[in-house]
Amino acid sequence: MPQHLIRKLEHFTRLSADDKRALEAAAGRREHLVGPHQDIISEGDPPEHLNLILEGWACRYKQLEDGRRQIIAFFVAGDLFDIQAFALREMDHSIGTLTRVRLAEIHQDALLRLTDKHPRIARAFWWEAVVGVAIVREWTVNLGQRTGLERIGHLLCELFIRLCAVGLVEHNSCSLPMTQVDLADATGLSNVHVNPVLQELRCSGLIVLKDRRLTIPDLAALQAVSLFNTNYLHLDREGRYFDADQG
Template structure:
């Protein structure tokens, strides 16, 4: 049965993102669309989708909503080590390992597809472009983790927060979730603090500094970057590690 326009719009974030990372054949896109729509799941905000130590036997691809990867110390302190946005995967190749080494939590209500390992292996065996797109997704995630390590280890507070905002905008843009230089910002200051390694008080002061400089507006769960070039300069940000712009 042909997919309807409404069906395609639901799957579009995943198709658009993977197709930017590695252009897929029409057959690969159609096969992936069917797989996504046959495996839809929904979950509420504030739930662990995967817990550290779980065995993973599927690939979860996010169609809508925000999630985070995190680790928790024995005394309860949490470090968010990455966000997961629409179009991205939670665990493209995690089923190759005996257990996952971190937890993934929903930060908003989330719609995702949970495609079982056997189905994924069949898809990538039949569609080389899709196999390469999934591999690119894993490589980009590794590049993002390196950039986050630099953020925590070398950038000062204003640079950390500015860099994170630039990254969020650039990761959401290819899936059509940026209007100009504005996007939804559905997460709390506590979440931002846990992602940047700052206290909530320090994070709040940094946001005030960015606002006062005229670089951003953060209001009613919406982030607007008034001057993206200036914010990138303040953050020492280059989007090349995201691999979201085709060359040539």
């Protein structure tokens, strides 16, 4: 059941019961599991369907010929990836898992039927795509302008708030399964640099990391240290674009 996706989309528009049933039907036709540290789709592959993460963590990445990797995005439950890939003949990047991932595959024809018959879902998918581009812009600023501590703190704030938006935060704590290498590849830092940054954030009381879980005792304090502004996530419009005449 795509409850995390529904919860996220309803930050933009209030979905009707019919909208929700249609999403559930589209996402429930074909599911499969992918183990940790495997590609869901690789650079050069033809995109055949849209993937929705139901459980687990994944990332979008590019890899250079010498093996160096740049993580471009993290995906959590409720995230769709590569709606725009239907316009491509082949992938120009890869999507890989960080943990075991349970996916729902939505084929192009089903997606087109879904958006044709349910305009609020179509508008919510546009919002989802716009937010994805906004996150890319913010990551570019992270790489170009923020210090190492600000980069790591900013990324942790973003992931925490995104998980909160889909109901996956409990008592200021959430899953954080990535390794220090993953954090380094996402922030343009070396693995050696990431470790002291995390230690500084811990010693300052801004984060607690234990058993692959992140706890943020004071989110506002971490946001201030990381120069984090939530505006690019556009999560402050709960149901704003609800059309009363559509039920």
